[in-house]
Structure formats: structure tokens, C-alpha cells
Amino acid sequence: MKKQVYSFGNGTADGDGKMKDTLGGKGAGLAEMCRAKLPVPPGFTISTDVCNVYFQNNYAVPAGIHNEMIGALKTLEERMGQKLGDVNDPLLVSVRSGAKFSMPGMMDTILNLGLNDQTVKTLATRSNNPRFAYDCYRRFIQMYGNVVLEIGKHDFDAIFEGQKKKAKAKLDTELTAADLEQVIAGYQSLVQKKTGKAFPQDAMEQLQGARDAVFRSWFTDRAIHYRKMNQISDSLGTAVNVQAMVFGNLGETSATGVGFTRNPATGEKAFYGEFLENAQGEDVVSGVRTPHPISELKTWNEAVYNQLREITTMLEKHYRDIQDFEFTIQDGKLYMLQTRNGKRTGPAAVRIAVEMVGEGLIDKREAVLRVDPQQLDQLLHPVLDPKSKKTLTLLAKGLPASPGAAVGTIVFTANDAVEKFKSAPVILVRKETVPDDIHGMEVAKGILTARGGMTSHAAVVCRGMGTPCVAGAETVTVDEHKKEVSVSINGKTVTLKEGDWLSLDGSTGEAFAGQANTLDADPASGVLASFMGWADEFRGSFGVRANADIPRDAIAARKFGAEGIGLCRTEHMFFAEGRIEHMQAMILARDEKSRRKALQRLLPMQRKDFAGLFQAMDGFPVVIRTLDPPLHEFLPKREDLMVDIAVLPYADLKKKKAFAATYQKFGAEVKNLKTVLSALLKRVEELHEFNPMLGHRGCRLGITYPEITEMQARAIFEAVVLVARKGVKVIPEVMIPLIGGVKEFVNQKEIVVRVAEEVLAAAGMKDQHYLVGTMIEIPRAALTADSVATEAQFFSFGTNDLTQTTMGLSRDDYTKFQQDYQDRKIFANDPFAVLDQEGVGKLVKMAVDLGRKTNPKLEIGICGEHGGEPNSVQFCYRVGMNYVSCSPYRVPIARLAAAQAAISGDKSETMRTA
């Protein structure tokens, strides 16, 4: 049988740091530290496999594995010279979760296990600190009661607060040992009442219960939600770490702390962290007490401080990455409880990667692989406008826990955040956040907490999500009940309520009352520019273009490094005021002549727009797609018209005037409303479609109304002439949407080529280079890509529509059952966010291969939303596309994802360069 329980301690370990799959991150780190002879309390790790076995085995650990655990426990007891449950010298252990990927605070932990009514007395005697012993015991009952026995926290809190009241204590620490014995008695009768059984006194039973509860915590709602958010598979499971207790709360010479070898928010190379004297680890992380900066540890105990710096520096060198560590000092002796590669913000990730290259710790290749492309988003997000800051009231200054600007309206609970974020951006303001707040934190633009440090729950989670966070703003008072936050500024109390605007600067820790302006980030700034330069080196010839419809977007795209426009949607130009009228006139025209007349009015506008794009993209290609949406999108809605017509006979003059105003563009006046509305409805009915997604749109419009394609082609090539004459290099690529096969393409291509040749010849520019290609967004086009490629000069995958058709899934409608599908794990990801490689991707690959077979020079790209999603970008690289195209802000993300794909190796490389 496969080994399932791994011991560590006394400078040796069964596992090692590479075994994260089996031991989880924490277990692997403990094993590795033991092997490095670091001071680690001994223990053992139950593998992640057991977690899955536990669920498959009907919520039970099979006897074989249980016995293996007992063997490991025996080793631990020998190493400690103590026995679990031994009245004379009881071994106390912690039981912690530890998955492959860190999920801070999402799963359960139990400390001080092994205490019972007897052993607590021994601990009191041996520690010579009865208050400490009874505090440990009451904490243990509380944790165990909550996690294993599933009794609500508030039930325990009520008993504890009751005792405080009785003892007239303000702080927890004012309770005496005797008080705590009262609390314990209360807890025990609560357990008896809720479970019908006494609190378990048998230490082995305690251990088994705690182990199983940790497994079960893998499937708490918040853990599931966190994994979904972070795309962590449910099938990984968590390991369970059982480790001898060391106590940071044994008195004034004890302490506990957490830290990072560098600043995880900014990336600055500075020893970073916090500690609390006379406390257990939970006290630091939970944010209940605000801890001291780690620099003060030097004053508190210089030897320990130096030892800690030495150990963590060694660990960083060993792992060649920023370390996130936990330690406990028991009676002046340092113990390492955890080390792992630290989570960091996007800016920190980039800075650390670049600086580690400078330090010779890693090379450029590794540096490029070190940054999650999604994280770059944080560097590209806006910052607060310094001018704007000056006009607002500085409400408070807290810790710069997660960088970036956040502007929104205040909410005080996670549920409120979820309820309100759709109508306005929200900032979640909390005393401190708890793991159950995760759903609200996910939707908030930023988070402000009154308590907690740089490693508090809010700080850690926000950095993970890239959400700006100001933590531990201690001057503010949060009243979650009244839904108010107040602060005294120069003796005056300023109070903000739910819905009031708040602006956070997560990079400085400032919180401003009011709505600040923001400024775009500068992607060409120092460290990012170097980093992206390396990424581009590895990316090589694989291009990244941007989707941009107007010159302003095109200019932004260039700033973010776009090497061309991969998609210009011409219809966006038609919806604008001053244009839609002509579009409507075109649609309502009953013959080609009147249609041409209306189109003639649109021509100069389109030409001007295209000229702006060509100007911005000097020397880079610009892909322009001909008209795509169904014509009814430009007219009033059918049901609105039906209602208006139904109501018309009852309308008074005022209402009629209102109708006349609404339908003015269509020639409506008070006296002719019925005629005009009926005629309009008639045309709208003619255009009405049951499934517009599969209807008369895309190239089908250009085939029915060739004059539309003709006008667009004319606008494009007249713009080419205009701009090229200014000495700008113009590379136009005309793209036909929604073809199902080569015949539709040829029909439209002929029009484009005819007009192009005509316009260019007239301008004496016969040598002007241009391409005519097609979207591949209908499965049939992909299936017949070999014949399409004989005529098309480029393909661009429209994976939005291709996903809709390949999966038979309307993007506008599937939200109705999206949740059901996610709950039942039918979709691993939202297929409109992350390309479905198994299904849609198979079709994409097929089309690439078929297309290149008949046209080896075929230029191939993607312009669906997936073009900016890292996994999908890597897929595009792997199948041999020439470029991806995405929204301007996602261009750097795509550049990095492509670089990582290139580094990871690619079988299709030869095809692409063919």
C-alpha cells in the first residue's frame, strides 16, 4: 500500500519540499525545514489522498490508514518523550489543514489537542501557570466544539462574555484561572446539551474527530467558493498536519508571529512581518489584536530576532523565492511552524522577479514564469489622482495592505456588498474581515478594516485577489449594526453611512471621504518595462493585438504594447448619435436606391474613424470587420412598439406628444402616430427573429445588401489613401464575419477586392498591401477551414460566438442555469471567460490545421474575449496561431501569457513560422 502518513522532526523527515501534491504546502515546508535541521516541532502529515479516500469511503478513514497514523503518533511520542493523553506528561498537538495551494483561513485548525479534565491539571502544574493551562483548555473546547461538533461560535461567546461580566473583566486577560474553570464548566454543559454527550476526554477520540473535521472543512461553502474563485480543483484535497504544540502564550517570554522575507505588497526587499507576545498564532492572523511590526522583535529579544533573520534568509535562498513563514517563541526558544512561497501582489511579483534576477537568485526565464499573468492586471489598474486627493477629506491612514485605487460606496456586510455591487461600485468597511466574508470581498472594489495588520485575513485575501485594501485603520470606529463608520478629525467627528462615497489608496493606506478621480496606470514604468521586455524576448514572433473600435482605444492599446488592432467592430460606430438615424433610414428603405442614399451619408463618418485608427497604428496591421449585428438592433424594440400601439387609442394629447417625440426620427407627429408606428412595427416584425444569434447578421447582411459591404470597403480604402498619403504606413485587413463556408466568403471578398482595386487604382496606389480574411466563429467554418483557406488570407477566431454555437449555449441566457452547472461541476470554468479547450478548442485546433494545410501562409489569430485570458492565450500559442487580440488593458497579460507558453515549449512552432 502507498505510504499515507509522513513523519517529520529531529532533523529528519519522510517527505520533502517537493511533495506538495501529497503533503500540501504546509506539510512539504515542514518536512523540508526539518531536513534543513531548523527548529521545527516534530509531527506528521496525513496525505491529501486520504482526504479523497475519506469522502469516497463514506466519511471515514479506513482502518489501514488509521493504523498508519497511530504508528506515526508513536514516533512523535517517542521524539517528544510524551504520550497523548498521558496524565503525567501529556503530549499536546495542533491539527491543521494544508492543501497544495494556500487557502488562507478557509479551512479549520484545532490547537491544544490532548487536553482533558486531567491533563489540564498536569499542564497547570508543569507550566507553573494555571491561567495559561485553563485558557488553553477553554480555547481547545471552543475550537473543537465549533469545528468538530458543529456548535455555533456565538453559543461559546455568550458563555465567555457572561463570565467576563460576572468577573467584571473588560479584557480577556483579566479573567483568572478560576474564572476560566467556570467558563470550561459552561462549555462542557453546552456540549452535553447540544450533542447529548460529554465533551470527549479520550485524546485518541479527540485526534480522530479533529482529523476528520479538517477533511470535512475542504467542502465548506467558503472553501468551495475560494477554490472556484482561484480555479483550484476540488479533487486536490487537503492534507492534515499533526504537530507537537509549542506555546507562544506561555507568558511574557513567549510570542508568536508571521512574516515575509520581502514586502508582499510592494516587493521591496525588507524583512517584513508582525508578532504578538504571549499569544497563539490565531491571535495574529485573525486580526483581533493588532500586532507589532517585526522590527520591534529585535528590541524584544535580539538573539531570537537574529536567528529568525538568519533562518528565513537561508530559506529564501533555498527556495529561491519570497518566503511566508510562521514562528513561535516558547519561553525564549524559537520554533519554525511553517514556510512557504509567499503570496504577493502583482506589483510585488514583478518587482521581486526583477530584483531576484539582479541578485542572481533566478534567471530571466524563471522571472518571466514567476508572475501570474492575471496579476499584471493590478499594475495596469488606475491609481488615485493626486489632485483629486487634495480636494477630499483624509478620513484615516491605515496599513497599505494591498495596493491600487478603489472608489465606491460604503457597505458594511458581505451580503450587502453582494446585493449592491451591481448597481454601484462598493467598498466593504469592516472592523475586521472573517473567512465567511469571502463572497462580499470578491465583489468589493476595495476593503477598509479598522483592525488587523499586514497579515490579517483582509490583507492576505485582498492581495491574493488584487483588490486594494487599507487594513488596521485604528482611528475609525465601525458600527456594523448602525451601518456607520466614524472618525474624529481634529476633535470633530466625521460620520459616513452606507451608500456614502469612499476612496482608498491601497498603496499608501489612505482612506478619503468622497469620490476621487483616478488616473490610468503607466505600463511603461521602470520595473514593469524591464519585466515586459524580457517577456517579449521569450514571446518572439507571436503577436499581441488589441480590440479597439475608436482612435482613443487604439492609442491606449499602443501604450500597452499592442502590435496592431485585431478587431475593429464597425457597428459600434453606427450606434452613435448623428449616425444611427442614417442607419435607421437605411434599414427602413424599401429599395436599393434609398439604401445607398442613406449609406452615402455614413461613408464619410466611417472613413474618418478608420483614418484615425490607421493613424494610431502606424506600421501595424488593423483588422476591420464588416457589419455584424442584426439590423433590428438599430430599431426600437418590438414589444415596446406593440405596447405603444396598444395604448395609443387611449392616449391624451400629452401622451401623444410624448410618443411623437419618441418616434420623431421616424417622421412621427401627433396627427400621424398610428400610421407611423404601424409602419415601423411592420418593418420591425419583418426583421424580428426567434434566435437573432443564429439569424440574419454577419456576412448574411452583406450578401443580402451588398451595398453595405461596398460602402464599408469604400470607407476603409479611402481612409487608407488619406492616411498613407501623409506618410503613415497603413496595413489594412478586412474581415468578413459569420461565414459558414468558402462560398459566403468569396461573395463578400469579391465586393471588397473590387472596391479596393478601384479606390487604390484611382489614387495611383496599386501597390498598397491589404488582406481580406474571415472570422471563424461558426463550427461549419472551422470544419471546412481547408476550403475556406484557399480564398481567405487570414483567419481570426471569434471564440465568443464559436463558444455559443459549439456548445449550443447563448451567452445572454445561460446565466439562468450557470449556477446549477457550476454547482454540479458540469463546467470547470465559465466557458465565455476561459476557452473550453476540450470542445471548442478541439474545433479551433482542427481549423488551424486544416487552414494551414491548404494555405501555409495563412495568418491566424483570435479576437474573442478569450484572447486576453492567460490559459486561453497559451492554448492559442500551442495550436500555432500567429497572434491573439484582446482589450487594450489586457495586452500586457496576453504578452506575458504568450511568453510563458513559449518558455514551456510548443509543438506547433514550426507550423506557425512556416
Add this chain to the structure above:
Amino acid sequence: MKKQVYSFGNGTADGDGKMKDTLGGKGAGLAEMCRAKLPVPPGFTISTDVCNVYFQNNYAVPAGIHNEMIGALKTLEERMGQKLGDVNDPLLVSVRSGAKFSMPGMMDTILNLGLNDQTVKTLATRSNNPRFAYDCYRRFIQMYGNVVLEIGKHDFDAIFEGQKKKAKAKLDTELTAADLEQVIAGYQSLVQKKTGKAFPQDAMEQLQGARDAVFRSWFTDRAIHYRKMNQISDSLGTAVNVQAMVFGNLGETSATGVGFTRNPATGEKAFYGEFLENAQGEDVVSGVRTPHPISELKTWNEAVYNQLREITTMLEKHYRDIQDFEFTIQDGKLYMLQTRNGKRTGPAAVRIAVEMVGEGLIDKREAVLRVDPQQLDQLLHPVLDPKSKKTLTLLAKGLPASPGAAVGTIVFTANDAVEKFKSAPVILVRKETVPDDIHGMEVAKGILTARGGMTSHAAVVCRGMGTPCVAGAETVTVDEHKKEVSVSINGKTVTLKEGDWLSLDGSTGEAFAGQANTLDADPASGVLASFMGWADEFRGSFGVRANADIPRDAIAARKFGAEGIGLCRTEHMFFAEGRIEHMQAMILARDEKSRRKALQRLLPMQRKDFAGLFQAMDGFPVVIRTLDPPLHEFLPKREDLMVDIAVLPYADLKKKKAFAATYQKFGAEVKNLKTVLSALLKRVEELHEFNPMLGHRGCRLGITYPEITEMQARAIFEAVVLVARKGVKVIPEVMIPLIGGVKEFVNQKEIVVRVAEEVLAAAGMKDQHYLVGTMIEIPRAALTADSVATEAQFFSFGTNDLTQTTMGLSRDDYTKFQQDYQDRKIFANDPFAVLDQEGVGKLVKMAVDLGRKTNPKLEIGICGEHGGEPNSVQFCYRVGMNYVSCSPYRVPIARLAAAQAAISGDKSETMRTA
């Protein structure tokens, strides 16, 4: 260079009967008859290739080919001892079209070419019949003027009728030679006026003009339309046959005729045809004069009659098929002008095939290949109910030109037919039909003509289309202007007008005033039963099932030979009165409990329906699909509700009562209308979808509401138990619709299997066999068919939806641009009628191969509309499916198509039987 002009005559020919591709049907037949030493006037055939060259070469025949023609002309002149345009002994020729597939009357013909102002005199002298000569010349000018010079027929008619008036002639034949010279003078000045040039006197110029005009006639609207209707490719082109003239109109010893070796309407083995003395061929075919039955030829000239019988019998044996021939008798001498395999009706095709096997002319294999599966439709169509006939007035008895019953309302023009057929079935009533009527004939249920024989245009075209036709009902008077048809019955005039009902029996030639009842055909009748028996022998194990939702259809399906039900759409059961209320209650339910309550009421109804199907299909499988359509289909329409709510504030009591009645089922009363309608609209809005085709339907419903699938599974298996206990063998196959991958399938399969095991175990029927499989109707399901097949026990291709998704084409909406697509030849066929093998078919094949790879025992079928379309059935056979399923009436068609596919050979045979 490839030979392009083929001479024939004097017992020899360059080509032969097999060269239909090159010579067309007529040219190949002439060559073959020459080789058989039959009396054929010599001539030459210009190949079909030249037709394409002509169009590619900008409407001109290249010099090389023209010279080749001059060479062939020289041979012809030598064979005839005459010269084209020679004043002393002019050669006269006919110039006729002749494509690979017969297109009766669709293209142009020119006779008497070679006549001019000089040669007509020679002809007058030599024939000693000036009237004949000038009649030939005026006919030639008229044909040439119309066909080559494109002058309207009515212009010529006006001159001709003017002369008749002037000469006080009633019949054409009353005009003298001198009269005809006047007509010719009139014609010539018409030509001068219209073309600005004199009528060409140069015979070579005439020949060239006629040749090119015949090529151009390949692309007349009617020819294009005919080809589209008959799925004949535009790229085939027509040949041109130039042949020495023989004259059936040389006097009373001359005649012309057409005939068949068997009856093309019934298949009866009887010499069949018609002739007209002193006439040219056009006179017979055009239906202007009603000809004599061919039996009367025996009286007229027995020797010629015997020679003709001998020749045609020989031709039938030679071609081993019914022959359609044309002949001319010039001065008592017989000439054969054409022979080809005869077009025939469905009943005739079956009878001829079966009888020829009896005669030893062909074997069973050939017999099965001889019948176009689509033609079987005619044998399966209803016939007039004899009882009903007795109650109606027999209006007229004409010729039984094309069999079958037709009941409809009268129209008098092709355009009226096209305009009206959508609102009611129409019968087209005409004096005689002309090729330009084709679009109206296509949509008519039946055709009645007052003139014309069994080989008239109406008769020939109707037999080709399988449309019932009564031709030459000479007692009726058709006034197309007044839109009336009248007939005198026993001295009383009966007049029917446009829109009146008319019933035709094309098998007896009877026409009844009024709307007759019809009876279903009997597919088990003698000759058809034998024929289908042979087809089934060749078809082997490839199954044909029927789509049937209710027991009545299932019983019909068995009668037509269905070997099971391939698709039972359970939702059709829900739309019925007494059921839809429960369905609506289920949809409006806000929780699972209320949903289950409503479902519980539907359960016994579904169970009863299923039991009926199982009963009817004793021993054959029944595939039942779980609920498929989106739920909003069961509720009132959103826009109707919006209008009603908008109008409500203005409604008086009467209107409110009407509203209350409309919405009664939803609890509406006059006093609560606003509340009820608003609540209903709220739910309808929740369910509203932008693209319902791609929305919340199919298995997605069963995943969101597992209780629906559960109820349906329970109804199915309870019905299985009920029926099996009666000793009936039940083979249920439960089918999950609209899956995109294996996970959705497994979700639903688990429910079905759980319920099935439960119900069967409770009934002590654990051994009852059943399958759970899936529709493949979403491209993703096809692309991932390998993984789907690991769980599914069968696939059934839903090619309706698969076509919609693969082509991105909504069946309900694409009619908006269907015509544009057909005109531009983007779709060869309607992809919802004939499976798109290149695109959709590629996906189907891929899914079959992938599915069998992981599950070699996978049962695979098709249940889309394509399952009854012969080309698609053959495709299904070829890719290795196990069966097709189609509507009951199309089952025999599918059986025959499958047999033909089996005979034609199939590479996937091994896969299917694996």
C-alpha cells in the same frame, strides 16, 4: 484538343449511348440509334463542354470549336447530298438542346433552319407544296426571331392573327401560300424594326445564332428553376444537336409523334403514345392540338406502325428500360428522332421494375436501384375516397396523366398559385400549361388542363414531380381572364370560380366539383410489397424506425414497415388540453414541493401514453426523449402579456371579463387582473430568452429540475411494467436531449437508472432490458463523442438542431435570406431538408468514429428530419449508423434509400456490425 463535335448518320456515329455526359441524353440516343442502323436523319452533336466554354469565353464559341463544327457540317452535307444555304438544293436542319438529364420544354429549339428568301422558293418547287414551304419559313422566322433575336411571341402572333383576320381565316391551315408570304413580309419588317437589321439570309449566320441561343437557353429562369427543383447541377450544360430536317408536315402522308414502350403513368406494359398527321413535333408536345392515340397509327399506316413497334421493342431490350421516343413520318417513311429512358411516375417505376424482373430483363438488384426513393412518396399518398366521389358532381373526365388524388381550391395562373398555396391547397386549372408555368405547377396539389394529351407539357412535368394531373379534359372551357372554368353537364352549365374546391383523381382522369375525402394508401399492396421486400433483403441489418409521439402514429409507422420508434417527443403530450394546466402549474411553482405536486398529476397521463407506444411496438425498440423545449413555450407570450397589461387600465368591464377568461387558468378574475397578470409576466420575464434555441432547454431543464426527469423516468418504467406484464416484449430506450458533454449526460443518466432500478425491482423485473443514451445535436457533444460514449449506450443524431448549431443558422429565421443564399448558390440544397454532408456530416462522421472507438457496441441512429431524405439516409448508412428514424410516411422511402446505399457498397459495414 478534345473532340467537341460528334457526327452521326448513315448507320454510323462518332459517339454512342453511354456518352450522356458529353452528348446529352438526346445526342447519345441518336448516336446509339445510328449505330443500331435505325432510320435516323443524320446530323452532329456539339458537346456539353462547349456550353460551359461558351459562358466562360464571354458568350462566344472559340474559333477552333467553330471550325470543328464546320467540318461536321460538311460531313452532314455530304451525307445528305445537300448544302446549307444552297439555292438549288438547300439543306434544312433542326437545332435542338439536349442536356444529360431530360428537361422537357425548358430549353429552346429551332426548326427549318437554312430557309431564306431564296431557298424557300426552292423548297416550294421541290416539295411541290408552296404552302408547306412558306409555312416552314414563317415558323422558322418566328422561332428564330423569338429565341435568337429575343423578340416577343405576341408581336409575331399579332401579325399572324392580323393576316388571319384579313384573309377571314378561322384556322391556321386556312391561310394560303400567298397569305403566308404576307405574314413573312410582316415578320421581316418586325425583325428589321426590333433589331435594326434585316432577318439574316446567310444560313451559316443562322446556324451560329441558333447554336448560341440554345446555349443561352441553359440559363433561362425556367431552366434554372427546373434544375433547382430537380437538383440538377448548373455546371452540366446542354449539348446542341444539329440534324437534317425531316417533315411531318409535308402533307397527308406525313405525321409526327411521340411514345413510350410502356405506360409511364401506371407502368402497364402497353405501347403508348400519340401522333398527329401533317404536323411538326412541337404541335404534339405543346398541347395546341389534341393528338390521336398511337394505336390509331396502325389504321393510318400499318407498315410504319409495325416498323415503329419493332424498333421501339428492340430499343427497350437494348436499353433494358422503358423508352420515350420521338418519330416523324415524311411522305410515308419513318424516321426516329429521339429515344431515351422514359420518365415515369412512382407507381409506374415500381411496376416496371418488378415486371422487368419477371421478364428477365433486369435482376432484383437493378430493380431496387431503378426507383428513386422520393418517388415512393406517390404510392404512399392518399387516394380519393370512393364513397366521397359518389357525393360529388363529376365535372369532367380527361386523361389520367399523372396518378394520385388532389383536393384544393382553383387558381387559373401560375402566379396566383404561388400567391395562394400557403393559405390553402390549390389546383391549377389551365387551357394548357407552358414551360413558364413551372413555378405555379410546383406548388399546386394537382393540375387540370382542357387541352393536351398524355405527353403534353402538363402531363410530362406532373409525372416528373409526382403531382396528380388530369389533362385534355376537352369538355371544360377555361376562361383564364374571367377566372372561371365551366362545363355543360346534361345541358346545364356548371361554372366554378377561383377559390372553389376541386378534386382530381389523376389515376382515372376524373375531376369532381367540391372537396372530396381522401383515404390513406396501402403500403402492403401487391407490387409495392414485393418491391419493398427486395429492398429489405438488400438493406440487411440497417434499421428504419419512425418518429412517433402517440400510439396512432406508432400503429401507422408499423404499417409502413418501421422497426421501432426512433424518437418519441414527450413534450407533445404536455401541450394537450387537460395537461398543459399542470405543466403551467409546475412552471409557476416557486419550490420543488409544488413542482412535484404538479408533476405527480402528469405522471399517470405520460404512463398511459408510453404504454400505448410500447403496446404498438411489441418486440421493437421505443426511444423516448425526456423533456426538451424551454419552459416559456408553455406560458402565454411575453409581448401579449405586456400589451394586455398596458391596456388593462383602460379596459371596460366587458374587456376585463375577456381578460379574466383568457387568463382563467392562472387564477384570474375581474377583480385581481392586475395582480395575476403582473405575477405571470414576472415569471415569463424570468424565463424570457434572447436565443431560446441556445437557452434553458433539453437536459439543462432536467439538471435544474431533476424532479421532471424523475417523473418522466417513472412514467416510462411503470409503463414498461404494465405492458410487459401483458406478455408484450418491451424495449425502452431513454434518450437525454441537448447534452454538450459527458457530464450532463451522467447527471441525467443517474436519475433515470435510479428510478428504473427502483420501479423494476419493485415489480420483480430486474432483468428487464433497457438503454440510456443521448441525442447528439450540439457540436460539442459530437466533438467529445469519445468520452460521451463511455457512458451512453446509444447516440441518436438530432440533425435539425445539429444543423442549426453547426451552421449557426436558425431554422425559424433563415427564411429571411434563404432566397438570397439560393440565388447566389451558397446553399446547394435547403440544409434542413438535405443533410449538409460537407459540414454537418463531417461532424456526424467524426462523432460516429469517436463514439465507436470507446464503445464498439454503441447503437447509433438519426432522428432529425433528414432521416427520411434519401441522400441523407445513404450518408447515414455510409458512415456506419445502425438505423435512421423518420416520419411514418417516409419509412418506405428510407428503406429503399438504405437498400440502394447497401447495393452501392459501404466502407463502414464492418464498423456497424462490430
